[in-house]
Amino acid sequence: MTKPKVLISDKMDPNAARIFEERGCEVDVITGETPEELKARIGEYDGLAIRSSTKVTKDILDAADNLKVIGRAGIGVDNVDIPAASAKGVVVMNTPFGNSITTAEHAISMLLALARQIPEANARTKAGEWPKKDFMGVEVTGKTLGLIGAGNIGAIVASRARGLKMKVMAYDPFLTPERALEMGVEKVDLGTLLERADFITLHTPLTDETRNILSRERIEAAKPGVRIVNCARGGLIDEAALKDALESGHVAGAALDVFLEEPAKENPLFDAPNFICTPHLGASTTEAQVNVALQVAEQMADYLVDGGVTNALNVPSLSAEEAPRLKPYITLGEKLGSLVGQLEGPDVQSLSVEVEGAAAELNLKPIVAAVLAGMMRSWSDTINMVNAPILAKERGLKVSETRTAKEGDYHTLLRVVANTPDRRREVAGSLFGNNQARLVEIAGTRIETELEGHMLYIVNEDAPGFIGRLGLTLGDAGVNIGNFHLGRRLPDKHKGGDAVLMLTLDQQPSDAVQDAVCALEGVRKVRSLSF
Numbered sequence: 001m002t003k004p005k006v007l008i009s010d011k012m013d014p015n016a017a018r019i020f021e022e023r024g025c026e027v028d029v030i031t032g033e034t035p036e037e038l039k040a041r042i043g044e045y046d047g048l049a050i051r052s053s054t055k056v057t058k059d060i061l062d063a064a065d066n067l068k069v070i071g072r073a074g075i076g077v078d079n080v081d082i083p084a085a086s087a088k089g090v091v092v093m094n095t096p097f098g099n100s101i102t103t104a105e106h107a108i109s110m111l112l113a114l115a116r117q118i119p120e121a122n123a124r125t126k127a128g129e130w131p132k133k134d135f136m137g138v139e140v141t142g143k144t145l146g147l148i149g150a151g152n153i154g155a156i157v158a159s160r161a162r163g164l165k166m167k168v169m170a171y172d173p174f175l176t177p178e179r180a181l182e183m184g185v186e187k188v189d190l191g192t193l194l195e196r197a198d199f200i201t202l203h204t205p206l207t208d209e210t211r212n213i214l215s216r217e218r219i220e221a222a223k224p225g226v227r228i229v230n231c232a233r234g235g236l237i238d239e240a241a242l243k244d245a246l247e248s249g250h251v252a253g254a255a256l257d258v259f260l261e262e263p264a265k266e267n268p269l270f271d272a273p274n275f276i277c278t279p280h281l282g283a284s285t286t287e288a289q290v291n292v293a294l295q296v297a298e299q300m301a302d303y304l305v306d307g308g309v310t311n312a313l314n315v316p317s318l319s320a321e322e323a324p325r326l327k328p329y330i331t332l333g334e335k336l337g338s339l340v341g342q343l344e345g346p347d348v349q350s351l352s353v354e355v356e357g358a359a360a361e362l363n364l365k366p367i368v369a370a371v372l373a374g375m376m377r378s379w380s381d382t383i384n385m386v387n388a389p390i391l392a393k394e395r396g397l398k399v400s401e402t403r404t405a406k407e408g409d410y411h412t413l414l415r416v417v418a419n420t421p422d423r424r425r426e427v428a429g430s431l432f433g434n435n436q437a438r439l440v441e442i443a444g445t446r447i448e449t450e451l452e453g454h455m456l457y458i459v460n461e462d463a464p465g466f467i468g469r470l471g472l473t474l475g476d477a478g479v480n481i482g483n484f485h486l487g488r489r490l491p492d493k494h495k496g497g498d499a500v501l502m503l504t505l506d507q508q509p510s511d512a513v514q515d516a517v518c519a520l521e522g523v524r525k526v527r528s529l530s531f
Contacts, residue, residue: 004068004304009038010051012073013293023301039063047300049073050080058084069303071296074099074283076233077313078206086314087391089384093299093312097152098292099283104156106282107201107231108164110255114227115140115199117253119276138198141165146197148190148213149204149232150175150183157201158185169193172204194222199229206233216241224250231257231282239269246272257282309366315386316365326362329414330370330385332429332437335451335531336416337374339427339439342529343457346379347420350398358412360403368401371416410440445500447487454508455529458501461522462488466499469520477513480506498524 005026008017020027025047033041035055042048042064049071050056056070061084070080072094085092113119116137124131145161147154150172158168162184169186171193180187190213193200200222204210214228214237228251230237239260245251246269253274259267262280269275283292302308307323309315318326333353340348353368372388383391392399415428428441429451439449443459460466467486474481483504489497509517509528518526 004046005044005066006047006049006300006304007042007045008049009033009054010049010073011053012049012051012296013290015290016049016073016293016297019294019297020301023298024305025301035060042067047071047304049296049300052076052079054079056080056085061085061088061090064088064090069093069300071095071300073292073296075103075205078233082314086387089387091303091309091312091386092314093296093303093310095292095295095299096311098295099285099288100152100156102285102288103231103282104153104160106257106278107153107157107203107229108160110229110231110257110276110278111145111161111199111201111227112140114229114253114255114274114276117274120274140199143167143198144169144196146171146188146193146200147185148172148193148200148202148236149210150180150185151203153232154201154203155183157203158183166199169197190218191221194218197223197226199227201229202232202236204232204236206235211235212238214238214242216244219245219251222251225252227251227253227255229255234258234260234262234264239267243268243272246275314390316363316369318363318366322363326366328431328435328437329359329362329367332414332431333367333370333416334374335437336414336427336429336439337371337376338378338531339374339442339451339529340416340418340425341375341378343527344418344420344425347422348375348397348418348425349421350400350419351375351392352400352402352415352417354402354404354415354417356404356413356415357407357410359414360405364401364403367414368399372397372399375418413440415441439502442487442500442502443489445487445489445498447485447500447502449483449485449502449504451529451531452504453482453531454505455531456501456503456505456509456514456517457525457527457529458503458517458523459525460499460501460520461524462497462499463522466520466522470501470517473516473520474503474505474509474513477509477516479509479513482506 003024003026006020008027008029009031011031017027017029039060042060043066046066047069048067051073058081067090069091070085075094075096077092077094080092082092117135121135144167147158147170150170161168169188171188171190175187177187216238219241242254246254255276257278258280299310302310309318353371369385369389372392373383373385376383376388376391410430413428413430418425430438430440432438439451481503485502487500514526514528
């Protein structure tokens with residue numbers, strides 16, 4: 001079996017390469033390449049491990065014919081074109097927790113430095129002055145800290161701030177009252193936070209919703225004398241408005257580790273009073289650099305070797321422990337989806353994935369993605385579990401999930417229901433021996449078969465002599481039947497109705513063979529299938 005091949009294109013801890021090798025991957029460490037050099041090289045790799053220097057553009061992704069996963073050692077993925085990666089079917093991962101403590105500690109350090117004006121006092125003292133009267137700081141004890149963003153890093157900052165005897169409030173649309181109580185913070189709206197906070201720290205990603213979250217209007221609405229710290233992402237603060245507020249004294253001080261444009265070798269804020277800055281050092285500690293490098297290697301190896309998906313930004317997470325249990329269901333879902341796709345084509349408008357029995361306990365997101373990938377792969381050979389849900393959404397395909405814990409006729413069952421403008425198509429499958437995917441029902445007819453290789457799906461009038469005529473027709477054409485499975489859809493218990501045949505053939509039947517089968521008396525439908 002060929003080993004997955006990984007390229008590390010940015011400098012990171014050498015133990016990352018060791019982890020890849022120990023987990024069964026080949027790894028090359030080639031840093032500092034130009035975009036053109038990376039584009040020429042990327043086609044031979046299954047994985048790409050990066051930090052912030054490598055820019056993974058659509059142009060590079062277009063050349064990445066074998067790429068399956070991009071791993072960012074760190075939080076920010078501004079340097080990865082995620083929509084293009086998703087369309088290409090490439091998983092994009094980051095390591096959101098590897099530098100959480102380091103970034104939180106930097107924010108607290110900036111807050112304390114801002115409160116006591118330490119950088120400027122240090123510079124002037126070293127210049128031979130003794131400007132004791134010029135630096136009247138403020139205590140943080142008893143002051144109110146307002147967190148904008150209360151995720152992992154925000155929670156660590158809150159913990160450290162409470163240790164400094166600060167009162168902490170938080171604005172975060174995703175913060176639940178229970179989590180706020182656990183963190184020891186007061187959950188407030190943004191307006192209340194701006195009114196009451198003596199210090200504000202930001203801990204959100206940069207999105208359309210958070211861009212300029214501290215706009216000119218919001219900065220003006222903040223409590224006079226507020227001090228602002230941003231160690232999250234550039235672009236969260238209107239930098240021009242912040243400069244004006246610092247010069248007017250409405251904002252008593254600001255400390256930024258990140259800027260809208262980086263490297264920020266020139267910025268109007270550099271001349272503003274009571275302004276502290278550092279060159280994006282939030283994650284710059286020895287411990288953090290080691291942690292994120294090791295984590296990204298472990299996550300990527302989990303995916304490439306075992307199918308586990310952790311901290312992915314464009315596909316549901318799937319732990320390495322879950323992957324073996326889900327793998328047969330993913331196979332079953334993909335085959336059922338493929339069956340629907342080949343029978344109905346691109347006319348499907350809505351899709352329902354229903355699970356019963358043991359399957360109801362599972363993480364359904366990967367199974368649904370597998371069904372979609374199987375169905376849509378019959379229309380495009382670039383579809384996989386990563387991009388199928390995105391492309392389905394773009395097509396306006398409505399997708400729903402249903403769980404039923406109670407067992408029916410099978411210990412575990414996966415049912416796929418597809419609706420087109422003209423009809424409803426329903427197929428169901430189960431696992432035999434907990435790992436063998438089998439079709440058990442199609443169009444309301446019980447029929448058990450593996451979905452493998454070349455198959456012929458036939459619906460015909462249930463009448464004597466048909467199977468003999470079918471066998472002769474295929475035999476005369478030199479087509480050998482590997483397996484033969486029959487289901488009967490009867491209007492009553494004795495006679496009439498239709499029969500459903502699923503034949504496994506040794507070779508794909510030609511159009512002429514299919515036409516000959518269609519011409520047989522009583523045939524209602526014939527479809528060649530491939531799995």
